[in-house]
Amino acid sequence: MDEDVIPIIRVEAADVALKWYELLGFTAQWEHRFEPHLPAFVEVMRGGVRLFLSEHEGDARPGALIYLRVSDVDEIAERFGMRPEPTPWAREIELHDPDGNRLRIGTPLG
Template sequence: MDEEAIPILHVKDAAVAVAWYGRLGFTQQWEHRFEPGLPAFVEVARGRVRLFLSEHKGDARPNTLVYLRVHDVDAIAAEFGDRPQDAPWAREIELHDPDGNRLRVGTPRQ
């Protein structure tokens, strides 16, 4: 097993969040609920990148910022109808998920 850090993002509706993150190329790996009707805790992954999406109160703060380094930010920008900006370190866009979490997505300059 490789060691890793996995950000936890607070979401109000895990199904809505999973669909939104699907547009970024993430797929749902699993979902846990202690009982039917209780809050969900979900893992989504894009290659080796993983995020936890939690409906539980207190797991994460709203308006969190996560940086995603990707191979083709232009393709993601097109999916969301956005245009990347050029920074000295990368070509980037900033997206907001349905719950207000911010994702800065960039392709490093070579």
């Protein structure tokens, strides 16, 4: 097994968050609820990048910042009507998901 780090992002409504993360190219892998009326815990994946979206209040705090390094930031920027900004290390955009979590998305220079 390869070791991995999977950020957990607090979301209020997993179904709403999932639709937003799909715009970034993520796809749902699985969803777990202990009972149908209890909070959801969802894994999403884009290439080799995985995130957990959790409705559980104790799992994470809203307002997280995740950096996502991608091969083509322009493709994502276009979906959100944005233009990447240059930095000394990458061309980047910053997005906020429906729950206020920030995603800084960049394509490295060179």
